[in-house]
Amino acid sequence: MAEEKNGKTFAETVFSAEDNSAASISKKRLDKYGGLAARMFNTGVLSPAEMVYPGLSELATKLLATVEGSYRTLYYTKVLNIDLTYIALIELLIGLYDALNDPIMGAVYDKTRTRWGKARPYILLGSLPYYLSSALIFFGGVFFGNAVPNDPRKIIFIFIMMFVKETFSTIYNIPRGHMLTMQTVNPDDRISVGLLQVYIGGVGSAIVYSIIPFIIDFNERGMIQFPMSTLYAAVAGLTAVVGVVGNVLMAVKCKERVMLQPKPAPLTKSIFYILKNKYMLRNTVASLSTSWISSGGFTWDLVAHNQLFGSDKMPGSLVNFFVELPQNILNPLSVTFIPSFRKFFKNNRQAILTLRIWDLLTAVVMCALTIPFIEHRLFICVVSAVCLGVNAINNGPANVFEQEVGREITDYTEYMTGERPDGTIGILQQLIAQFVRPLNTLFGLAMIKWSGYDMSLPMLPWAQNNKIVYQKCFFLYRGIGLISTVVNLIPYFFYDLVGEKREKMYMALNERRALMAKEDNHAEELTEIISSITD
Secondary structure (H helix, E strand, C coil): CCECCCCCEHHHHHHCCCCCCCCCCCHHHHHHHHHHHHHHHHCCCCCHHHHHHHHHHHHHHHHHHHHHHHHHHHHHHHHCCCCHHHHHHHHHHHHHHHHHHHHHHHHHHHHCCECCECCHHHHHHHHHHHHHHHHHHCCHHHHHCCCCCCCHHHHHHHHHHHHHHHHHHHHHHHHHHHHHHHHCCCHHHHHHHHHHHHHHHHHHHHHHHHHHHHHHHHHHCCCCCCCHHHHHHHHHHHHHHHHHHHHHHHHHHCCCCCCCCCCCCCHHHHCCHHHHCHHHHHHHHHHHHHCCCCCCCCCHHHHHHHHHHCCCCCCHHHHHHHHCHHHHHHHHHHHHHHHHHHHHCCCHHHHHHHHHHHHHHHHHHHHHHHHHHCCCHHHHHHHHHHHHHHHHCCHHHHHHHHHHHHHHHHHHHHHHHCCCCHHHHHHHHHHHHHHHHHHHHHHHHHHHHHHCCCCCCCCCCCCCCCHHHHHHHHHHHHCCHHHHHHHHHHHHHHCCCCHHHHHHHHHHHHHHHHHHHHHCCCCHHHHHHHHHHHC
C-alpha cells in the first residue's frame, strides 16, 4: 500500500489516533496530571437542577416519540384522511432535503465555540421552532378537518411543517443528545441523570399510552364524543410546552464543562471520524441493517388492546389498564435495582447483554404462548400481564446501562481524535434515518396488507372476525421488534471497552483535559472544576 506524505499508510491514517489526541500524546506528558485526572473522574459536579432539567427535556422527547411512533399512521388515515402513499412521498422528499441540510448544520455545530458552550446556544434557539412545528403537524385536523380525502391543502400543510421540523431537527437534536456528555466527566453524575431521564421519559410515554387508547376505545363504543383532531392537538400542544420550557431551562441552567479542541478539524476530515471509533461503526451498521423494520407508525397496540383484550361488555382499554398494571408498577420501581445491578455485573457490557437477552426471551415467550391461543381472551391477558411485568423489572437498569455505554462510545471518539465531532458524525446517522423513514411507512403498509387487517372496520372486539388476522396483528404488536433487537445486540458481544482498558481511556482523557485547561484560557468551566478539586 502506498505511503502517505507523513509516513503513514492509508489504513493508518484513516483508523489510527489523531495527533494530539489522548490516545497519541506521550504518557510522560499526560502523567503529570494523573492525580488531577483521577479526582476529576471521581468527583461529582452536577447540581440538583442540572440533573432535573435534562429529565424535563426527555419527557417532551418521549411524548413526541410515542405519538409519532405509535399513532402517526392513525392520525394521517383517520384524522386527516390522507393516503399513506402521499406521506411516504413527503418523507422521501424531506430525506433528500436533509441530505443537503444535515451536513451543513452538523459542520456548523461542530465548529461552534462560544462563551456559553457548544450545545447550549442551539438547544436554546432550536427547541422552540422544533417543537412548535412538530406540534402543528398534529393540529392539521383542527385546521382542515377530514371530510375531503387527500385534500391538497392538508398534504401541502404536512409537507411544509415537516420541512420546518426537519430543518431544526439537526440543529436541536444532536446538541440535546450530547448535552450530558458535555456537562460532566463523572460516570456517577451521568448515570444519575440517565436514571432520571429514564424515569421521567417513561412517564411521558405512559401519558400518551394512557390517554389516546382510552379515548379511541370509548369513541368507538359511542360512550363519549371526543374529536380525534382535538385529542391529537391537545397532546401535541402539551408536548410543545414541555419541550420548550424544559429545554430552555436546561440551556440556561446547565453548564458545559468538557473542554473542546480550540480549532476543530475540517468537515472533509471529521466526517470520517466514525471510522476511528470501531464501537460506533458497529452500532451504526447494525442499526442501518434493521432500520427499515418498523410498525410504520401504525397502532398495533390499539388492535391488541381494543379488539383482543376487550369484550362487548368490557372496554379493551380498561382491560389493558389491568394487563399493563404490573408493568406500570414495576417499571418505575426498577430504578431501585440499579445499585444492586451495578454491583452484580462486572461491567456495562455484561449488564446490557444479560438484560437485553432477558427482554428478548420475555418477548419470545409472550408470543409463543399467546399467538396460538389468540381466541382465549382471559388467557392472553394473563400471559401478557405476567410477561410485561417480568420485562419491566429490568427496564430502569437496562436503559441506564445502555445510555452510559453510548456516552462511553462518544468519549472514545474524543480519545481517538481529540475532538467531539457529534454534529459531523451525526450527519451519517441522520441521513440514514431520513432515507429510511419512507421505507418505514411503506413497510408499515406492507405489514397491514400482509396481516389482512381491514382498517375500514371499527376498532371493536373481534371486529375482523378472523383468527389468522389477529394472530398476525399480535405478532406485529409484540414480535416484529425481535429482529431488530437481535441484530442490534450483536455489536455488544464485541464491545471490549471495559475494565482496565476503559479506565486507561478515561484516565488519559482527563489528563489531556487537565493539560488543556492549564494551557487554554477559554476553559472557564473546566478550570472552575479543577480549582474546586485542588482547593
